[in-house]
Amino acid sequence: MHNEVGQFVSLSYRAVYAVWLRYFAVFRKNWFYGLVTTFAEPILFLLSFGLGLGSLIGTLRVGGVSVGYRPFVLAGIVGQTVLIQGFFEASYGGFVRMYYQRIFQAIAVTPVTLSEVLWGETAWGASRATLAASAVLIIGVALGDFSVLGALLLVPACFVFSMIFAALGLLVAARSKTIESISYPQYLLVFPMFLFCGVFFPLSQLPVMVQKAAWLFPLTPVLSLVRTLVLGFPLEIQAPFLVIFWVALLVPLSRRFMIGRLLR
Numbered sequence: 001m002h003n004e005v006g007q008f009v010s011l012s013y014r015a016v017y018a019v020w021l022r023y024f025a026v027f028r029k030n031w032f033y034g035l036v037t038t039f040a041e042p043i044l045f046l047l048s049f050g051l052g053l054g055s056l057i058g059t060l061r062v063g064g065v066s067v068g069y070r071p072f073v074l075a076g077i078v079g080q081t082v083l084i085q086g087f088f089e090a091s092y093g094g095f096v097r098m099y100y101q102r103i104f105q106a107i108a109v110t111p112v113t114l115s116e117v118l119w120g121e122t123a124w125g126a127s128r129a130t131l132a133a134s135a136v137l138i139i140g141v142a143l144g145d146f147s148v149l150g151a152l153l154l155v156p157a158c159f160v161f162s163m164i165f166a167a168l169g170l171l172v173a174a175r176s177k178t179i180e181s182i183s184y185p186q187y188l189l190v191f192p193m194f195l196f197c198g199v200f201f202p203l204s205q206l207p208v209m210v211q212k213a214a215w216l217f218p219l220t221p222v223l224s225l226v227r228t229l230v231l232g233f234p235l236e237i238q239a240p241f242l243v244i245f246w247v248a249l250l251v252p253l254s255r256r257f258m259i260g261r262l263l264r
Helices: 002-029 031-057 069-100 103-108 114-142 148-175 179-196 208-214 219-231 238-262
Strands: 059-062 065-068
Touching (some): 002 031, 031 114, 059 069, 069 103, 069 179, 069 219, 069 238, 103 114, 114 148, 148 179, 179 208
Antiparallel strands (some): 059 065
């Protein structure tokens, strides 16, 4: 019995990896387009906010730590990249693969189960986001803005963060009747997180009630942990627990709704 369970777990792992590898093969086939869409956005944000606006603002003091605006916003761009890349790859990409290309259904008629297909889908969205965030981390280390050790520790952490937003994107894809419907959570949820969770300015600059509301969104604890690791900000104790909460909530929820959508 023990061997049978071990073989089942191993088969499941290989199946999820096979799904992930299928997406990677498509990415590699169109590698130039993939690299442009993955890296262009964070680099443009870096140039406009980190280098452009950063030269005007100077130094900030956050949580008792003095930091230049460029390192502060560069760390914010790491979190923003995880959010945007993870959400858009899983929401728009997932909807296209589910509804138009019917890839989920096609793979599920093979020995790979639908559950394993969705694990591969979520893992791929998280991988794309982690790859883009890693590019920003490399830039931060090259500029001398980030701790090298902190950046190395942040790479696997970014994969966990990306699972949150990839799962959110998959959930949106599962609940959207048309691809145009994805724009509603995009404008009502993703963009508010992007603007008010502390990507470009410290939360302490906002009214207290807005600060408390910001902690209700998953990007806020993600940004807190990013800045703790690469900039040495004090650890906000609620941040890791909130990240765990969002992973535990959104990953199963997205899978449940997507399976329900596909089995109708």
